Each structure stands twice: as structure tokens, then as C-alpha cells.
Amino acid sequence: MTKSNFFRNIIKPFHSSSNKESQEEDLGKIAAHDQKVFNFETLVFATRNFHPDNKLGQGGFGPVFKGKLDSGEEIAVKKLAHTSNQGKKEFVNEAKLLARVQHRNVVSLLGYCVSPEKLLVYEYVPNESLDKLLFKSRTRDTLDWKRRYDIISGVAKGLQYLHEDAHDCIIHRDIKASNILLDENWVPKIADFGMAKLYPEGQTHVNTRIAGTNGYMAPEYVMHGNLSIKADVYSFGVVVLELISGQKNYTFDLDPECQNLLDWVRTSIV
Structure with missing residues (x-):
């Protein structure tokens, strides 16, 4: 599946779903069929089970961890905090909006994971904020x-x-x-x-x-x-x-x- 199709598939469910349950169901369907979606176990391994030593920062959405895939590519993984109700809205918002943008001066969204936890995966930017x-x-x-x-x-x-x-x-x-x-x-x-x-x-x-x-x-x-x-x-x-x-x-x-x-x-x- 091409990258453009992946992004279109992310955007589509948010236009058609009106509540949290249907959004998560649509995201789950995409996760089951889209080869660009990251497997949760892959991200656990990449971040050493979200080890504190790999933590890059903390935002309203939740903590961000550095990771390294088997291919050697370094990534940044934003993890939705379990107690963050606002973070659930931000997850949806960030996924659908970043899927639309590609620019040298905007951070690149590489993919996401929706089950059993919600994670957004970005390019790793080494010089931090x-x-x-x-x-x-x-x-x-x-x-x-x-x-x-x-x-x-x-x-x-x-x-x-x-x-x-x-x-x-x-x-x-x-x-x-x-x-x-x-x-x-x-x-x-x-x-x-x-x-x-x-x-x-x-x-x-x-x-x-x-x-x-x-x-x-x-x-x-x-x-x-x-x-x-x-x-x-x-x-x-x-x-x-x-x-x-x-x-x-x-x-x-x-x-x-x-x-x-x-x-x-x-x-x-x-």
C-alpha cells in the first residue's frame, strides 16, 4: 500500500465517525489491514519497553520515547497517557492533520498504533526542542x-x-x-x-x-x-x-x- 493511500485511510474514518467508539473501531480495522501501521510489540522492543532512559519529554498528550527499529531507523514514539481524556482528542487530531502535511520544516508522522495502546510514531529529531x-x-x-x-x-x-x-x-x-x-x-x-x-x-x-x-x-x-x-x-x-x-x-x-x-x-x- 502506498504512503498516500495510508494517509487517506487514516483521514477517512474521522470524517465518517461521530463518537469515540466508532472512531476506535474504524482505527482498529485500519490497524488490521494497513501495512504501515506499527505493531505494538515492535514499538515496545524499539523503546526497550518505554524505558525511562529513553524518555525524551512529556506533553499534554503523554510521554515521548526514543526508539530504534530493527532496520536501524531511529524513531520518536508519543504514548497516550491512560488518564488523559484530552489526549484522546489530541491523538485523533494529530493523526488526521499530520497525515495531510509533508514539509521539510514540519515533523513527519511515520505511522501509528491503536491497540492495545494509542501511539504516534514520528521521525526522530536528534537535537531535541x-x-x-x-x-x-x-x-x-x-x-x-x-x-x-x-x-x-x-x-x-x-x-x-x-x-x-x-x-x-x-x-x-x-x-x-x-x-x-x-x-x-x-x-x-x-x-x-x-x-x-x-x-x-x-x-x-x-x-x-x-x-x-x-x-x-x-x-x-x-x-x-x-x-x-x-x-x-x-x-x-x-x-x-x-x-x-x-x-x-x-x-x-x-x-x-x-x-x-x-x-x-x-x-x-x-
Whole structure:
């Protein structure tokens, strides 16, 4: 089965199913017939039974583990936490949205597993997330100005693809340093699409539940719930300021008179 057919088969059940049970039944049917779906035992072996030493991080969806397949290919496995009700929605959302995108600056979904546990399998990105490098004194020097510029440029290209060139316009809704991964060549890749939304063509905005990370969300989105691509652009602007300054927006402490990085920039300009 071709990769495009695999992705179409992932997307199809989510359009036709209206509740959790039918979604899981459809996913189970795909798992039984689709050669691209990963066997649970394969992922257990690849991650050494999800050993703590292989843990790469923790998100709202659940923990992420590094793994290595028999072929030698390194992978990252996102494991749905058993207690995460929100994670079940994010699993469905991320699977169907990432199935639609293929871009150098967006993390690649390699496949998934639905039984007995829900797992998403991605390409492994060795230099981890931007926040782990940018906000630690011992690793900050690895990000020279050339790399920082290239990261800004790469994330901008990834967002342009999601907003303008993907099959459907996708708004990420949670652009931040921890959701930008860096590969072995320092190429940035936008990750974590659990909160992403499809943006209907021809509309100026959509009304939706507020989702994102405090300090990165556009004020007009927080106040009115009107979502557009401008929300991602605002979040991207915050990340650019963090890259330039080396300061976290939400734990800013350079000036006691300023509540955050954006406040500091605003008062400095004035």
C-alpha cells in the first residue's frame, strides 16, 4: 500500500465517525489491514519497553520515547497517557492533520498504533526542542546567530506551508519554543499538532474554544475566541523575540518593572 493511500485511510474514518467508539473501531480495522501501521510489540522492543532512559519529554498528550527499529531507523514514539481524556482528542487530531502535511520544516508522522495502546510514531529529531537549547546556559552557545536566523527562517517557511500551501489551511495554535524541534543539521521542524485546527477556505476567522500556551497567545484571540492565521503569526513573533534575547517570555526577569518579554520590548521601544 502506498504512503498516500495510508494517509487517506487514516483521514477517512474521522470524517465518517461521530463518537469515540466508532472512531476506535474504524482505527482498529485500519490497524488490521494497513501495512504501515506499527505493531505494538515492535514499538515496545524499539523503546526497550518505554524505558525511562529513553524518555525524551512529556506533553499534554503523554510521554515521548526514543526508539530504534530493527532496520536501524531511529524513531520518536508519543504514548497516550491512560488518564488523559484530552489526549484522546489530541491523538485523533494529530493523526488526521499530520497525515495531510509533508514539509521539510514540519515533523513527519511515520505511522501509528491503536491497540492495545494509542501511539504516534514520528521521525526522530536528534537535537531535541528549541527551548532545551535556548534557555540553558550550558547549551545556549550552540545557537550562534547564523543558526538562530536559520531557525527563524525555517519556522516561517513551515508556517507559510501550513497556512497557504497545505491541502487545507492549518492553524497550529501552540507555536512555542518547546514545539520546535531541531534535526541533526539544525533544521527546525514544527511539532505537536494536538491543538491544531483546519481553517475553512474563504472565512476571515473561526470561533473556537481557546487553546494554547499563556504568553504565546494573541490577545484578541484570548479575549474574543476569534481564530485566524494571525494567532500563529503572533506566537511566532514571541518565539523570534525569545531567539533574539535568549529570554523566556513567561519567566522574564531582566527588568522587575516588566511582567514579560513583550512588555520589556514595548517599553524599550517607547
